[in-house]
Amino acid sequence: MKKYLSLAFLAFLFLGCVKDESTTLRVAAAVDSPPFSFKMEGKLCGSDIDLVKEIAKDSGKELVFLEMRFGDLLESVHSGKADLAVGTISITQERKKIVAFSDSYYRTGNVITSPLARPITSTDELKGKKIGVTQGGRAVDIVKQFGATPVEYSNSWAIAEDVAAGKLDCALNDGPSARSYAMGKDELAITSPFISEDHYGVACSKENKLLLKAVNKTIKRLKKSGEMQKSIDSWTRYTDEKIKH
Numbered sequence: 001m002k003k004y005l006s007l008a009f010l011a012f013l014f015l016g017c018v019k020d021e022s023t024t025l026r027v028a029a030a031v032d033s034p035p036f037s038f039k040m041e042g043k044l045c046g047s048d049i050d051l052v053k054e055i056a057k058d059s060g061k062e063l064v065f066l067e068m069r070f071g072d073l074l075e076s077v078h079s080g081k082a083d084l085a086v087g088t089i090s091i092t093q094e095r096k097k098i099v100a101f102s103d104s105y106y107r108t109g110n111v112i113t114s115p116l117a118r119p120i121t122s123t124d125e126l127k128g129k130k131i132g133v134t135q136g137g138r139a140v141d142i143v144k145q146f147g148a149t150p151v152e153y154s155n156s157w158a159i160a161e162d163v164a165a166g167k168l169d170c171a172l173n174d175g176p177s178a179r180s181y182a183m184g185k186d187e188l189a190i191t192s193p194f195i196s197e198d199h200y201g202v203a204c205s206k207e208n209k210l211l212l213k214a215v216n217k218t219i220k221r222l223k224k225s226g227e228m229q230k231s232i233d234s235w236t237r238y239t240d241e242k243i244k245h
Helices: 002-016 047-059 070-078 139-145 156-164 175-183 209-225 227-244
Strands: 024-030 037-040 043-045 062-068 084-086 106-108 110-115 130-134 149-153 170-174 188-190 198-200
Touching: 024 037, 024 047, 024 070, 037 227, 047 062, 047 084, 047 209, 047 227, 062 070, 070 084, 110 156, 110 175, 130 139, 130 156, 139 149, 139 170, 149 156, 156 170, 156 175, 156 188, 170 175, 175 188, 175 227, 209 227
Parallel strands: 024 062, 024 084, 130 149, 130 170
Antiparallel strands: 037 043, 106 198, 110 170, 110 188
């Protein structure tokens, strides 16, 4: 029995340390999560995009983006279609069951966006409300905890449209994205403080431990040098200016 257990353990170590000889880095990226990962003027951009460009450069790989909805990001990694996924992905225990996560590179939380004429300012007011959330996002479960009905959207920008039109009572999004959506609509505003604490990470296959190690090395370098925050601040200013006008 000990012999078989030893062989199984050695096999596990070997599989987790197999040399990654691929020359490309396939990254699944959300297209509507400003200022981190989004399309503007036909170009995929944002601070998460800057991050994976640095990861590819450090790894000596050619970067290939797979643009998709937020709700499909984790499955693309789990199925092997993509090597990594980015786009304001919060690290949760439930998600760790299907993918591995890098170290956190940004701390934020979910906030309520509602009409200025009918502001919802606390979680006590959420019960019985229809709330717009991003499909596959953590906000889906948060909304249910407060006795509200989540209405899932594959296009996050459409949530702001329907809140403004009165089709939804409010929206629940992560802080940075909610800021962008609210700025595009004069009648909307972020009307609550953070009602959760979230940490963004890069999603990676559980089997590719060498790639995950490389991702964490790049994140550590960018955080230490201040380049990570500089990128986030720069894209926040950029999207603020574009959305205002």
